[in-house]
Amino acid sequence: MKDGQKRSELSPGMDVGIVLKKDQRSGNITYGTIQDILTNSATHPHGIKVRLRSGDIGRVKEIK
Structure with missing residues (x-):
């Protein structure tokens, strides 16, 4: 399973x-559809930061 650490x-x-x-302490996961990719670097150890269509911003932990 991909973990969202690679922008590609x-x-x-x-x-x-x-x-x-x-939710970083609790680890609660919010599901949605990517609107924008906010991290510019190719990889990030905590997950690539994205904005969902709902407006929520966070780091990708799983890809459906």
Whole structure:
């Protein structure tokens, strides 16, 4: 299973699970569709930061 640490694995329109900033301690995952990819680097150890169509911003933890 892809874990969302590589920017090349993601594109707008994909369904993903992200962890919001407020949920980092609990690890709650919010599901939605990518609107924008916010991380510029090719990889990130905690997951690539994205904005969902709902407006939520967080780091990708799983790709559906």
